[in-house]
Amino acid sequence: MIDGETNMKREDDFEEQVREGLRAGEPAAGFADRLMQRIAEEEAAAKRPVVVAMPKPKLRLWQANAQKWAVAAMLLAVAGSGAVVQQKLEQRRAGRAAAEQATQQVMMALQITSNQLQHVNDRINGQ
């Protein structure tokens, strides 16, 4: 038979053992150093200037349309000048072809004339 006093003693003993087993223990070595490092990093980050991008001004409706028209006009101008250049190149190519043809005709005429002169010369010498 367990009397009240013995039971209380057992309780005390048990609680004392729990208390002893749950004593606070130190963290891993260097805990404070790691913490101070983190604090220094946080402070450095807080001091770094914050770069804020300038917001683009909002365009009014007519400004937005004017921009569109300007872009369209520029594209048209580029396309138009391209067409003019193309036309000039075509003309130059056609002129070169005509000159070539004329040269060939002159050469042919000279050849014919030369042949005829040769023929006349042969006949004179033959007589």
Added chain:
Amino acid sequence: MDLSAGGFREIVMAHQAMVFSLARRVVIDPGLAEEVAQDVFLELHRRGAEIESGDHLKYWLRRVTMHRAIDQVRKRTGRPDMQGEEFVEEAYTDGATVENWQQLGLASRVESLVESLPDTQRAIVTLRFQEDLDPEEIATLLNMPVPTVKSHLQRAMQLLRRKAAVVLKEYIRD
């Protein structure tokens, strides 16, 4: 509160064992406990000006550590605290007539026994026996009614005693 680098380091050195051990007993994993303890001191560094005295500092550290540690446990396990008693083989605990806990080396096994308690009971037992707080102080710290703390504590001690009896009797048999 002295928040200069030297002053703050002294505060850390004075309280790091308490903060780390509280966190360690609640979250169990030492790595996670260090993370919790560092976060607590970082917050203290940010809010140091609000601390009025040494007692206030101790109270603040205990409170913030416990709440952060309990949050971590809930985040990690994603389950509500187990409230039920765990199964312990009654055959071994019949009468629980352990005469002298000290002789059996209970203290060296307390940590692992406490780790096996449900989360809330573990937190309360830690505050009661590591920090030597009474149920009223624990209730204030954990935002709980005093009777709830007392009943958790009572259940936790019964469970611990039963588990200890099982473990130590196994040990004696071997």
